[in-house]
Amino acid sequence: MTIPFHTNSRQHATLARDLDAALRRVDLTTDAAQADVLRAFENSLAQYCEVDHAVAVGSGTDALTIAMAALDAPAGSEVITCDFGFFATAAAIVRAGLTPVLVDTAPGSFLMNLTAAEQAITDRTVAVVAVHLYGEALDGEALHRFATKHKIMLVEDCAQAVGSRSAGRRVGTFGAVAALSFNWSKHLGCVSNGGAVLTNDADIARSARCMRSYGSEGGFLHSRLGLNSKLNPFEAAVLNAKLPHLDGWIGRRRELAARYRRNLAGRDTVDVPWNHYAEAHVYHKFTVRFSDRDGLRAHLKERGVGTLVCYPSLLHEQPAFTGHQVHSFDNPRARSLTRCVLSLPIFPELTDDEVDQISEQILLFVEKSGG
Ligand SMILES: *Cc1c(COP(=O)(O)O)cnc(C)c1O
DSSP states (O other): OOBOSOOSHHHHHHTHHHHHHHHHTSOTTOHHHHHHHHHHHHHHHHHHHTOSEEEEESOHHHHHHHHHHHTOOOTTOEEEEESSSOHHHHHHHHHTTOEEEEEOBOTTOSSBOHHHHHHTOOTTEEEEEEEOGGGBOOOHHHHHHHHHHTTOEEEEEOTTTTTOEETTEETTSSSSEEEEEOOTTSSSOOSSOOEEEEESOHHHHHHHHHHHBTTBSSTTOBOSOOOBOBOOHHHHHHHHHHGGGHHHHHHHHHHHHHHHHHHHOSSSSOBOOOOTTGGGBOOSOEEEEOTTHHHHHHHHHHTTBOOBOSOSSOGGGOGGGTTSOOEEOOOHHHHHHHHHEEEEOOOTTOOHHHHHHHHHHHHHHHHHTTO
């Protein structure tokens, strides 16, 4: 068997005619037509995400960079986020001249511990970046209360969670500003790279548009140290063709996750994801925990099954942060996750039969290694 950890080729084969047509409609003969494609995507994205403004940019990394610029915080200000997550989140904080304060995960969860975040507040704290990791929404109302109580800004990193909800509301709408990613590996993935900034604040939307255009609102007057990061119109066309399918794909991801859960249930097996907010999970990733994670990963690889370790180390340990101000606590729960997590293939075009085969191999290995 050969089952990749992630692939878009099955999706792109199914949508080939729609994608071809969408790409052909991008009119190369006028500049205005390309701006229209971008605006059309931004409008449908804002509508889908139930937010006033969506500003499409070149990547999720750029979206985070732009969100950090929106904080307008003095250098050395502190931004709280979770030590267990993807590099880009903490890197955006550091690049903005701010200090990430990295806290532990919550008990029985892959997500940030709000109690630990509360204990990390100082008079230099200006923001918290809430990462809805693996597609699971943090409690949006609790986050909002937390940010309001401490008079700090709430930034949501929704790179892995577009489409998920907390208490009925879409992620990305609880804070001042949110970042999305359409990297090819994400569950609303374009061909290569893309991202978006979401906000209900017209001023932040304007400054995000300025930031993605060299820090200029037009002409050669630059009010901000901006990027050159407009979403490519071809990617916008692809994403616009895909967006109507997203809810169906999320439904299919939930089915696949339920199938894994059924197949892997029982004592002496791998630990399936905690299931606190079942309706709020879009299963960007399906991540199990197992003591001999590396053994299991090698076993699956031998059988042709791709997996990924997200993430093998804590953010504060990244070599790129050497020489930068990065604060972290002990974070024992996050550390233990780095040793046992393994993400299994989960994409909407994966078949039931493939999930069964992967599950069977996992149970075989667990049995062989004595549970
Ligand atoms: C992928 C990802 C990013 C970065 O997005 P890119 O589009 O790859 O630049 C940021 N944060 C999280 C949590 C991610 O998963």
